[in-house]
Amino acid sequence: MVLTPEGLRFRGRLWPCTIGRGGVRADKREGDGATPAGVHRIVGLLYRPDRIARPADWAEPIGPSDLWSDDVDDEAYNLMVRAPYAGSHEMLRRPDPLYDLVILTDWNWPRAERGRGSAIFLHRWRRPGFPTAGCVAFRRDHLHRIAELIHPGTRLIVPQALDGRRATGGAVRRGD
Template sequence: MRPTDMVLSPRGLRFMGRTFPCAIGRGGLTGNKREGDGATPRGAHDIVGMLYRPDRIAKPAGWAVPIRPGDLWSDDPADEDYNLMVGAPYPHSHEALRRADPLYDLLLITDWNWPRAVRGRGSAIFVHVWRKPRHPTAGCVALSRTDLLWIAPRLRHGVKLIVA
């Protein structure tokens, strides 16, 4: 663990000497993640991408990629593109990345079960904006918009999300 890693603790998400209130999955923490269980997987997860809504926020970091209309994330364990970003039209189960609500205005992609996904081990484990303070997620880690916007430009290559 390095000082630049994001570390989930009972008090919140620690990063660069600060602790931010956060939310985790409604299923709590798990060492045996399964698709649809609502749990946040334990482990050291690399942050492998940053996506943002360019129509809602400024580019938060040089390596951030805009979310375009039609960008989706496959959550269908039966599909070969399971746990990968895909584009519409897409006939399998998926999650829209360009949402009407602000949850995915800025999101960090973890390497949970990625890039070669084991079918059924869980998909779309992100760090994103919370629905409301500490409101449980479907398995992701969520923060306030203000806190995530503070964190994003400070992330560097190799940062991990540590979930103990």
Template structure:
């Protein structure tokens, strides 16, 4: 287990962290330096891991600092809304993602600081989460096989750098 931030280096081939290589899926729009809301791209650059969410009804907290996903937890993807690119609660009429999903994709979610200032149309909800299946792209997130995501969640700390190139 790491106690200080480690670098996570992401390329089209996968994620390298702590001497391991974790295969992953990226956005269907590829890697882009000029990320925009809805383009399906994973943003190039240096980002930070800012938090972790998990489904307490499906697994124990991977780390003590992980926060539970409760019924009614959402993430705003409504560009121009005051809650854009941040957690919000139902009822919420603007565009959003449901965090407590029926499928296992968001059983563990590592949050990044991508567009944390909420600049309109710059893109939202760039998470590290479970993948659907090998080779299946995301809407811009980085997705892993469940065992690899569990390993990563147990070894990562807030502030770790996610370097996307």
């Protein structure tokens, strides 16, 4: 999978996607809203069993108490944690459908460098062109098809050449 200015190129097809509101950055930091440049491996696949069927035999269900720590001061920074959890976190079992299917990358994982940015997921977009907080987001049916085609270790390549580009409806454009 290779991110391009037009979308994600994968398996001979171009998949429209959106990226972080901070564009692509080689120097990703926590809270900058950027999608990090680099080669990222797929390390997990999560799904909401109350909403969708298991997308692959290696997919793990998202439970009601599953969270993702984005607390740079906690030892569990950039790891899945369970409620109750006092640190800053993101709910994985959201009321909206954005995380019904989540593909996990190895960005700053499993031994996170504090402040370098928490998880980069591939997930459903809110709507075409609406940027994420740093993740790569897709149309629902495209995300489900991609989940069927990947396996642990599949690479997501975000080229260094895209550094400084901003999110658009297709994928990325040159920054102002």
